[in-house]
Amino acid sequence: xxxxxxxxxxxxxxxxxxxxxxxxxxxxxxxxxxxxxxxxxxxxxxxxxxxxxxxxxxxxxxxxxxxxxxxxxxxxxxxxxxxxxxxxxxxxxxxxxxxxxxxxxxxxxxxxxxxxxxxxxxxxxxxxxxxxxxxxxxxxxxxxxxxxxxxxxxxxxxxxxxxxxxxxxxxxxxxxxxxxxxxxxxxxxxxxxxxxxxxxxxxxxxxxxxxxxxxxxxxxxxxxxxxxxxxxxxxxxxxxxxxxxxxxxxxxxxxxxxxxxxxxxxxxxxxxxxxxxxxxxxxxxxxxxxxxxxxxxxxxxxxxxxxxxxxxxxxxxxxxxxxxxxxxx
Numbered sequence: 001x002x003x004x005x006x007x008x009x010x011x012x013x014x015x016x017x018x019x020x021x022x023x024x025x026x027x028x029x030x031x032x033x034x035x036x037x038x039x040x041x042x043x044x045x046x047x048x049x050x051x052x053x054x055x056x057x058x059x060x061x062x063x064x065x066x067x068x069x070x071x072x073x074x075x076x077x078x079x080x081x082x083x084x085x086x087x088x089x090x091x092x093x094x095x096x097x098x099x100x101x102x103x104x105x106x107x108x109x110x111x112x113x114x115x116x117x118x119x120x121x122x123x124x125x126x127x128x129x130x131x132x133x134x135x136x137x138x139x140x141x142x143x144x145x146x147x148x149x150x151x152x153x154x155x156x157x158x159x160x161x162x163x164x165x166x167x168x169x170x171x172x173x174x175x176x177x178x179x180x181x182x183x184x185x186x187x188x189x190x191x192x193x194x195x196x197x198x199x200x201x202x203x204x205x206x207x208x209x210x211x212x213x214x215x216x217x218x219x220x221x222x223x224x225x226x227x228x229x230x231x232x233x234x235x236x237x238x239x240x241x242x243x244x245x246x247x248x249x250x251x252x253x254x255x256x257x258x259x260x261x262x263x264x265x266x267x268x269x270x271x272x273x274x275x276x277x278x279x280x281x282x283x284x285x286x287x288x289x290x291x292x293x294x295x296x297x298x299x300x301x302x303x304x305x306x307x308x309x310x311x312x313x314x315x316x317x318x319x320x321x322x323x324x325x326x327x328x329x
Contacts, residue, residue: 006055086124
């Protein structure tokens with residue numbers, strides 16, 4: 001194991017079987033209830049299960065303890081003390097659920113504060129007040145203090161949270177977690193982040209490959225709907241444009257709109273359907289420009305789109321038009 005069985009379970013070297021069992025069960029609950037991917041959960045559960053089985057078997061634990069040198073023992077003891085201190089602190093915070101609190105937190109642009117009744121708290125993770133969820137230490141936010149509004153008592157304070165921090169630097173974030181909560185939690189959360197990044201990367205590779213495989217089909221599907229003079233340009237554009245899942249979506253959404261136009265659908269109805277899909281303004285604007293260029297009713301649709309978003313105002317005032325209304329050829 002890269003990390004000792006004791007560190008994985010957050011235990012001291014002289015932990016009893018009852019303590020091992022309690023820590024194992026609590027960790028299982030935390031992992032199962034987390035928002036991690038299923039594969040990530042299974043990997044962490046397997047790691048914790050192996051550590052549990054090792055420490056619950058007297059013979060295996062005896063052999064394992066003998067293999068740990070004095071430096072490792074000291075490290076385990078220190079890590080356990082830091083972890084236990086941090087865990088006790090989080091457990092005590094739950095006494096304040098339901099009370100009016102003020103939370104001071106850092107994010108990329110500096111510091112901010114919010115207040116309201118404390119709705120929930122997850123150990124080493126986050127707190128919630130009405131309309132806001134804040135992470136103790138993550139890519140999104142870093143809480144420096146929480147105080148009881150009624151008594152003005154500060155019941156959580158983290159001196160390691162800087163005024164403005166670098167939330168997208170994993171090593172930097174892990175170092176702050178080590179200072180705040182110890183090696184056990186920091187290393188565990190770092191492994192989770194790294195696994196999630198790897199899973200997202202694999203997922204993106206798979207989706208990009210699927211998107212590229214759709215080129216030929218989308219080229220042919222679009223031909224009945226594009227202007228006769230632009231059929232060759234359409235096939236060239238689709239072939240060159242689809243490089244990943246995002247660019248494939250631009251083509252698919254453009255084709256979706258053109259199909260509905262061919263069926264005589266009203267522009268406003270198409271607009272409502274696409275808006276309800278919750279796509280980004282850039283994607284909606286870009287696909288509108290594609291349709292305006294390629295579709296048989298392109299000019300009429302272009303007029304509707306410009307009127308819908310006030311783009312004519314930019315042209316009348318000779319201002320630079322938003323970048324998302326141009327077709328990239």
